[in-house]
Amino acid sequence: KAGVTQTPRYLIKTRGQQVTLSCSPISGHRSVSWYQQTPGQGLQFLFEYFSETQRNKGNFPGRFSGRQFSNSRSEMNVSTLELGDSALYLCASSLGGLGGNEQFFGPGTRLTVL
Amino acid sequence: KQEVTQIPAALSVPEGENLVLNCSFTDSAIYNLQWFRQDPGKGLTSLLLIQSSQREQTSGRLNASLDKSSGRSTLYIAASQPGDSATYLCAVIDSNYQLIWGAGTKLIIKP
Numbered sequence: 001k002a003g004v005t006q007t008p009r010y011l012i013k014t015r016g017q018q019v020t021l022s023c024s025p026i027s028g029h030r031s032v033s034w035y036q037q038t039p040g041q042g043l044q045f046l047f048e049y050f051s052e053t054q055r056n057k058g059n060f061p062g063r064f065s066g067r068q069f070s071n072s073r074s075e076m077n078v079s080t081l082e083l084g085d086s087a088l089y090l091c092a093s094s095l096g097g098l099g100g101n102e103q104f105f106g107p108g109t110r111l112t113v114l
Numbered sequence: 115k116q117e118v119t120q121i122p123a124a125l126s127v128p129e130g131e132n133l134v135l136n137c138s139f140t141d142s143a144i145y146n147l148q149w150f151r152q153d154p155g156k157g158l159t160s161l162l163l164i165q166s167s168q169r170e171q172t173s174g175r176l177n178a179s180l181d182k183s184s185g186r187s188t189l190y191i192a193a194s195q196p197g198d199s200a201t202y203l204c205a206v207i208d209s210n211y212q213l214i215w216g217a218g219t220k221l222i223i224k225p
Contacts, residue, residue, distance in 0.1 A: 004157075012180055015115075033213065035213070040219070042202070042215055043205075044215070045212045045213050045214070046209070055211070056210070056211050056212060058212060060217075090158065091126040092138045092158075097211070102148065102160055102163045103148060103160060103213065105150075105157040105158040105159070105160070106157055106159060107156060107157040108156075108157045
């Protein structure tokens with residue numbers, strides 16, 4: 001069965017622009033979580049969506065937002081980009097959410113902000 | 115606030131050796147703990163998931179243990195191979211249903 005897919009794989013933007021990243025979960029999975037990975041901060045949790053509802057949110061500013069569609073696909077949006085937003089953005093899907101389910105990760109989207 | 119620590123940050127061993135990677139967490143109120151590997155420039159591959167009620171999980175040459183009371187988990191890799199070279203990360207689901215990550219152990223297996 002197909003794994004988690006993320007598009008695009010690479011993205012270059014300039015400061016002040018906005019960006020939308022997409023994540024398609026494994027078929028049948030209803031939970032999608034998003035993470036930011038940087039050399040300095042490591043992996044940090046952004047938010048989790050389950051059945052189109054945001055269930056949990058990490059400690060990121062309001063410029064970071066997301067949504068989930070009825071087919072469980074999820075998008076993450078970052079507005080007013082800053083240099084510090086350059087990172088690898090990973091999404092993970094699971095069957096029922098973070099409580100007791102294994103997380104399966106996509107290959108990530110590498111965002112570079114110039 | 116839950117914190118996850120992985121020691122050592124890097125490890126280099128000859129091929130064929132058995133090795134142990136360590137993960138510790140400050141708050142024992144976790145739902146589960148998961149071990150991942152990450153190859154350079156790639157996403158994460160799930161290795162083992164241990165529920166909070168379990169003590170260990172095994173998959174092939176990998177064995178992970180969990181001791182909630184002491185806030186520790188170990189990942190044991192038997193008969194290491196060059197293909198095992200990667201960064202290994204552990205993460206816990208904390209009481210707020212958030213995935214809290216360790217910084218990882220970079221493992222190099224020398225042929």
